Amino acid sequence: MQGETARVTFAIRLHSGPPIFADRNTIGNHMNKGQKNTVVRIAASALLLGTAWLPLPSPALHIALCAAAYLVIGADILFRAVRNILHGKIFDENFLMSVATVGAFAIGEYPEAVAVMLFYQTGELFQDMAVVRSRKSIAALMDIRPDYANLEDARGELHRVAPDDVPAGSIIVTKPGEKIPLDGVVVAGSSTLDTAALTGESLPKEVTEHDIVLSGSLNMTGLLRIRTTGVYGESTVARILDLVENADTGKAATEKFIPRFARYYTPAVVIAALLLAVVPPLLAGGDWLVWLNRALIFLVISCPCALVVSIPLTFFAGIGGASRKGILIKGSNHLETLARVRTVVFDKTGTLTEGSFTVTAVHPEIIPETALLETAALAESYSDHPVAASLRRAYARPLDKSRVSDMKNFAGEGIRAKVDGHEVYAGNEKLMHRAGVVPKPCECKGTIIHLATDGSYAGHIVISDTVKPQSSAAIARLKSEGIEKVVMLTGDRPDVADEVARQLGMDELYAGLLPADKVQRVDSLTASESKSARLAFVGDGINDAPVLKRADVGIAMGAAGSDAAIEAADVVLMDDNPLRIAEAVALSRRTMRIVMQNIVFAIGIKAAMLLLGAFGIADMWEAVFADVGVTVLAVLNSLRAMRSE
Numbered sequence: 284m285q286g287e288t289a290r291v292t293f294a295i296r297l298h299s300g301p302p303i304f305a306d307r308n309t310i311g312n313h314m315n316k317g318q319k320n321t322v323v324r325i326a327a328s329a330l331l332l333g334t335a336w337l338p339l340p341s342p343a344l345h346i347a348l349c350a351a352a353y354l355v356i357g358a359d360i361l362f363r364a365v366r367n368i369l370h371g372k373i374f375d376e377n378f379l380m381s382v383a384t385v386g387a388f389a390i391g392e393y394p395e396a397v398a399v400m401l402f403y404q405t406g407e408l409f410q411d412m413a414v415v416r417s418r419k420s421i422a423a424l425m426d427i428r429p430d431y432a433n434l435e436d437a438r439g440e441l442h443r444v445a446p447d448d449v450p451a452g453s454i455i456v457t458k459p460g461e462k463i464p465l466d467g468v469v470v471a472g473s474s475t476l477d478t479a480a481l482t483g484e485s486l487p488k489e490v491t492e493h494d495i496v497l498s499g500s501l502n503m504t505g506l507l508r509i510r511t512t513g514v515y516g517e518s519t520v521a522r523i524l525d526l527v528e529n530a531d532t533g534k535a536a537t538e539k540f541i542p543r544f545a546r547y548y549t550p551a552v553v554i555a556a557l558l559l560a561v562v563p564p565l566l567a568g569g570d571w572l573v574w575l576n577r578a579l580i581f582l583v584i585s586c587p588c589a590l591v592v593s594i595p596l597t598f599f600a601g602i603g604g605a606s607r608k609g610i611l612i613k614g615s616n617h618l619e620t621l622a623r624v625r626t627v628v629f630d631k632t633g634t635l636t637e638g639s640f641t642v643t644a645v646h647p648e649i650i651p652e653t654a655l656l657e658t659a660a661l662a663e664s665y666s667d668h669p670v671a672a673s674l675r676r677a678y679a680r681p682l683d684k685s686r687v688s689d690m691k692n693f694a695g696e697g698i699r700a701k702v703d704g705h706e707v708y709a710g711n712e713k714l715m716h717r718a719g720v721v722p723k724p725c726e727c728k729g730t731i732i733h734l735a736t737d738g739s740y741a742g743h744i745v746i747s748d749t750v751k752p753q754s755s756a757a758i759a760r761l762k763s764e765g766i767e768k769v770v771m772l773t774g775d776r777p778d779v780a781d782e783v784a785r786q787l788g789m790d791e792l793y794a795g796l797l798p799a800d801k802v803q804r805v806d807s808l809t810a811s812e813s814k815s816a817r818l819a820f821v822g823d824g825i826n827d828a829p830v831l832k833r834a835d836v837g838i839a840m841g842a843a844g845s846d847a848a849i850e851a852a853d854v855v856l857m858d859d860n861p862l863r864i865a866e867a868v869a870l871s872r873r874t875m876r877i878v879m880q881n882i883v884f885a886i887g888i889k890a891a892m893l894l895l896g897a898f899g900i901a902d903m904w905e906a907v908f909a910d911v912g913v914t915v916l917a918v919l920n921s922l923r924a925m926r927s928e
Contacts, residue, residue, distance in 0.1 A: 321408045325401060328356035332397050349393035357384060357400035379549070383582040390572050390579075399583055402911040409915050429464035429498065433457065435508070446498075446515040453511050457502045465498050466518045467509035474505030552585035552893075559897055573899070580896040584889065593881040593917035600924035601874030607925075609857035610867045617853035621836050621871040623817040626808060627766050627864065630801075630822035630830075631773035631783060634840060635861060636748040638823070640670055642677035644727050644745035655742045659734055661687050662700045662709040670730060673746050693717065697732070708735040715740070728782045750783060757861035758787050764868050767816075770808065772801045772830075801830045809835070821864060827851075838864060874924045881917045888913050 331352035339345050357380075364377040380403055387396035433441045435454040446464040449455060454470065457463050463476070473491040478500045487503060490496055496509060498518040515521050560578035564571050598615035605612050612618050632638050647655040660678035663671035664687055675682065690700040696717065697710010708718040709732055715722040718735040722743065725731050729747035733740070758769055770791040773780045780794035793804050809818050820827075820834035831837030831851040839852030840859040849855055856863045895901035 318408060318412065321404060324356055325404055325408070328352045328397065328401055331355065332394060332401070335394065346393060349397055350388075352397045353384070353388070353393075353400060356397065356404050357381075360400065360403070361385075379553070379582050379585060382553075383579045386575065386579040386582075390575055392576065405911065409918060429462040432464040433461075446518075449511060449515060451511055451513050455509050455511060457507045457509060459502055459504055459506070461502050463496050463498050463500045463502060463507075463509065464518075465509075465511045465515055466513060467496055467511040469494050469496060469507055470510050471508040472506050474507050475503045477501040477503055549585075552582065556581045556585070577896060577899055580901060581893060584892045584896050584901070590882065590885050590917075593885070593914070593921045594878055596918060597874060597878045597881060597921040597924050600922055601870060601877075604874075604925040605867060605870050608863060608866055608870075609860075610863050610870070611855040611857060612867070612871075613853055613855075617836060618871050618874060620817050621819065621854065621867060622875040623815060624819045624836060624868060625766060625816035626768040626770065626812060626818045627761055628770045628772060628805060628808060628818060628820045628830075628834070629789075629861075630820075630827050631771055631775060631780060632748055633823040634821055635754045635771070635783065635787065636750050638748065640673035640730065640746045640748055642673055642744055643729060643747045644725075645742070646723075646725065646745070647742035648723070649739055649741055650736070655734060656744065658702055658707055658736065658741070659709050659732060659744055661702045662690075662698055662707045662734075665690060666692070666698060670732065670746055674732070674744065677744075705736050706738075709733070728779055730779070750786060751859075751861060753860050753862045755787050757865055758789070760862060760865035761868065764865055764872075766868070768808075772796055772804055774798075798827075798829060801827070802833055805830050805833055809833075819864075821861070823859075838867070870924075877920060877924050881920055884920075885913055885917055 329352075331348050335345050335348035335352065339348075360377050361381050364381040367373070367377060380399070384396040384399050387393075387399065429446050431443050432446045432449050433456040434444045434449055435441055435456055441456055449465055455465065455467070459474070469490055469492050471492060473489070475487045475489055476496065478488050478497065488500075490507070495512075496507070498515075498521070556578040559581055560571075560575045563569060563574050595615075598618060601618055602612050602615065605618075612621070629635050642656070645652045645656055650658070656674070656678050657680075660674045661682055661684075663674050664682050664684050686703050688701045690698060692698050693710065693714060697708065697714040699706070699708050699714075699718075701707065708714050708720075711731070712722050712733065715733045715735055719738060720735045720740045722731075722733045722740060725743055725745060727745040727747075729745045732744045732746060734742055734744070761769060768790050769788075770793070771780065771784050771787075771789045772793050774796050775794055777794040780792055784792040793800075796804065805818065805820055812818055817835035819836040819838055820830050821838040821840075822828075822831055823840035827839075828851040831839060831853075836854060837852040838854045838856065839849045840856055854867060856867075892901055892905065895905070
């Protein structure tokens with residue numbers, strides 16, 4: 284994982300509330316106080332109601348105790364109902380509960396009115412507890428902000444300072460049990476790091492000298508001296524926390540269904556209850572109080588709390604469950620779309636492969652193997668090209684750049700330089716023809732670097748980008764999850780790309796593409812999809828950003844990915860593991876199944892109970908179960924989305 288580039292997360296809002304990633308303690312303390320207050324009110328109201336059921340000297344005392352119990356538990360509901368009416372919001376659950384319970388009081392059903400409010404508030408308490416549990420779980424995962432840094436001065440003394448005050452290139456010391464405050468490179472010491480909050484990886488990571496370490500990681504065992512590679516504002520943890528505040532929070536279409544449903548449903552049930560109270564006595568005669576009671580029961584049953592609470596909570600829990608695995612989904616709309624993906628398109632380099640070139644073969648002709656590698660490394664010693672870097676890594680010895688002079692770069696071909704006074708050409712076949720030598724073919728797959736010295740062909744070096752060990756399993760897992768087509772797009776040579784595609788079992792391959800070509804190809808693949816199916820694109824580089832934006836779902840590698848790719852993506856994999864893609868698809872589909880279960884369950888029970896209430900079969904207690912009981916069951920079902928399977 285590269286320190287400067289691991290960054291991204293999301294913020295989640297429940298309805299129109301504040302971001303969940305406020306200060307964790309503030310949230311917890313606020314909700315705990317609120318819950319304690321609710322528990323006290325429930326207990327007080329229940330005690331008053333119980334006292335009202337005792338043999339009392341007068342009916343007036345019974346009514347007074349029931350009224351007191353009702354006001355203790357229901358005053359806030361009545362207040363919200365009145366306030367919402369004054370603001371033009373009439374038909375909500377507060378209105379329904381207020382009308383039903385005040386009506387119950389009006390017809391003399393005092394204990395039932397109190398019981399409705401008691402059970403309703405108990406249900407709301409369980410819902411609050413469920414939401415807080417979800418919030419704490421996700422907030423704990425992202426509790427990575429470092430409080431301080433131990434800055435080492437020129438005399439070797441340590442000073443505790445704010446991470447913002449540490450200049451780039453400084454030496455900081457991180458002790459066991461402390462968070463690493465800035466990205467950097469270990470210059471002394473070795474330790475074990477807990478990176479779970481960044482990558483979702485539960486296994487600790489061993490680091491020693493020269494290893495890159497990420498801010499936000501927890502130092503577990505040893506003392507580390509770290510040279511910072513940037514300021515705090517550029518660090519992994521700062522970028523994550525910044526995106527926490529500003530990430531996309533789009534609602535899923537299923538969530539948007541709720542306010543549309545409530546807009547028509549609530550007035551409809553209020554009108555239906557009114558007709559139920561008035562029409563039967565007028566047409567057929569009968570006891571007005573009986574039909575009024577049925578209308579009130581009808582109103583209690585009709586409250587759509589289960590849908591209003593459970594659907595957003597399910598998406599909330601699903602995104603939280605994904606974050607535990609290091610899969611950061613920027614909004615419930617993207618989670619819903621991900622569940623409908625049938626085609627997954629991959630970039631190759633850095634996505635399915637390691638993205639780092641390695642020398643895999645050295646084939647000398649006129650000089651020894653070591654000399655060939657040394658000559659190539661010297662010729663490329665001033666270049667920052669990935670190929671040049673791989674040559675220098677393979678040589679693995681100090682290079683004396685004073686031996687190199689008269690360098691000239693040929694774009695798309697290679698480099699010419701004088702090494703120890705000898706003219707050296709290092710590059711592809713075009714460069715060899717420019718040098719006037721005939722290169723020898725090589726059967727090895729990869730990038731071939733040919734060398735010519737003083738007009739003679741000296742040999743060639745094979746450089747390859749290795750396939751990630753998880754890539755093959757990731758493709759197989761995607762197909763087992765029902766993905767119908769897996770495609771690879773790459774700008775690499777067809778022969779190299781074909782070898783990778785064959786190894787991984789790709790359905791389709793398109794090679795030699797420019798960024799604009801990738802966009803066109805994704806557009807073509809999207810157009811060929813069925814109306815309900817969606818396409819996901821997985822990439823990591825800045826050249827992938829346009830395609831990530833164009834795809835139905837853009838998935839970026841968060842560790843090695845570019846800023847542009849991560850910004851454009853809808854889903855970010857913090858540990859660059861392609862297996863996470865299949866996990867994200869499986870999790871999104873499970874979340875959507877739970878959403879549909881809650882919708883069917885809530886509407887089905889409501890419809891059945893409404894009929895029973897209208898015909899006088901269901902009483903007020905059964906109405907309470909239909910409202911509060913269904914809501915609690917739906918909430919508990921929603922929390923399943925957080926569990927790993």
